[in-house]
Amino acid sequence: MGPYQPKLDEYPRTKFGSQTQYCRFQYSWFEKFPWLKYSSSKDLIFCFSCFLFQKKSPINPSFTIDGFNNWKRVNDGVKCPLLIHVGGPTSSHSNSVKCVEDLMKVSGHIDNILNAQSLDEVQKNRLRLKTTIESIRWLSLQACAFRVLEKAPRNATYTSPTIQKEILHIFANKVRKKIREEIGDAKFCILVDEAKDISNKEQMSIILRFVDCLGILRERFFDIVNVPNTTASTLNKSISDVLSRHNLNVTNMRGQGYDGASNMSSAWNGLQALFLRECPYAYYIHCFAHRLQLALVGASTKEISVWLFFSKLSTIINLIGCSSKWHSELHFIQTIEIDRMITSDERDTSKGMNQIVLWKNDRLVLYVEKHVVV
Structure with a gap:
């Protein structure tokens, strides 16, 4: 029986016929017909299922609109109005009962x-x-x-690129935190260099050199900072901000490694001089990597074939960059070449491949597939 069945101590009696015969609703009928709904205010019964889900106008509205109370006919065998209302398995009542069962299933609730x-x-x-x-x-x-x-x-x-950059930022913070834990309270040195990226922004990289708790010398790339200019005071402030942000005291600095540019190596107003004022033990050493680069550049200029290659490359870049017409001609020729290579199966094709971008931020860049040719 459904939870909507009211159980009264005594149901009202109804007189039928000329004889003194009284009948009343029986609570036991709920067990045989669980779809019944008894109205105590009207002393009538309705079909709860058909009342909710019967879409068409009912042929017999007794159980949906008018109500039924002819109690003496309920036990009238096959002529019982309740049994007649139920009908067969495909009757309108059976369909309504199925709808009620589906509605009462908790798993089928919309929430x-x-x-x-x-x-x-x-x-x-x-x-x-x-x-x-x-x-x-x-x-x-x-x-x-x-x-x-x-x-x-x-x-x-x-x-999206925003979320990807946020994930990268989280990775970077975790890496920096790990490096900071490796340093602990040990002394450290800094290696700094700056350069313009392809978007023409000045970027400064900071590398920390230290001896960990196991006595092993470590060099860790720590951060890269966008700086508005490369003056000694600006670089000094940016480096100090990075160190203080991660609780690295400048007084624990025991070395500085930069290139030989005046803004870095000047003994009076260079970057190394500014840090020496804060920590007299932060000795400056001309970075070995920069010295090696200078040696390689000097040696390459003595090699005729290398010198000719870079000289011609510089001439081509300057020539193409100074004329939009020449730039378009190079773009057109490169497009034809890529089409030829694709047709001859010399180059693979897929989404994002074989894209061309020429002359970007004062640099001649040919983006072809996943490779960059400068």
Whole structure:
């Protein structure tokens, strides 16, 4: 029996016929006909299922609109109005009962369906996000360009460049935290260099050199900072901000390694002089890598073939860069060459490949497939 069945101490009596005969509703009928709904205010019964779900106008409105109270006919065998209302398995009443059963199923409730779909979508999004994180981590280690998930929803924000950069930022913070734990309270040296990137922004890289708790000499790339200019005071402030942000005291600095430019190596107003004022033990050493680069540049100028290559390359860059017409001609020729190589199966094709970008930020750059030719 459904929870909507009222049980009264005594149901009202109804007189039938000219004889003194009284009948009343019986609570036991709920067991045989669980779809009944008794109205105590009207002393009538209705079909709860048909009242809710009968779409067409009922042929016999007794159990849906008017109500039924002819109690003496309920036990009239096959002529019982309640049995007649039930009908066969395909009757309108049977269909309404099926609808009520479906409605009463907790698993079919709209909130449960939405929650189930929501949980399923949450699991899928978590899996996609984990895949995105692992992909970004692997691509970062390999220094490869990022690619978004092809099967992710188009409105998924975790595949956007903003979220990818945020994930990279989290990785960077974790790496810096680990490096900071390795340094502890030990003394350290800094290696600094700056250069313009392809977007013409001045970037300064900071490397920390120290001896860890196991007595092993370590060199860790710590941070890269965008600086407005390369004056000694600006670089000094940027480096000091990075060190203080990670609780690295400048007084623990025991060495500085820069190139030989005046803004870095000047004994009076250079970067090394500014740090020496704060910590007299932070001795400056001309960076060995820069000295090696200078030696290689000097040696290469003595090699005729190398000198000719770079001289012609500089001439080509200057020639193409000074004329938009020549730039367009080179672009046209390169497009024809790529088409020829694709036709002859010398070059693979797929999404994002065989793209050409010429002359970007004062640099001649040919982006072809996944390779860069300068």
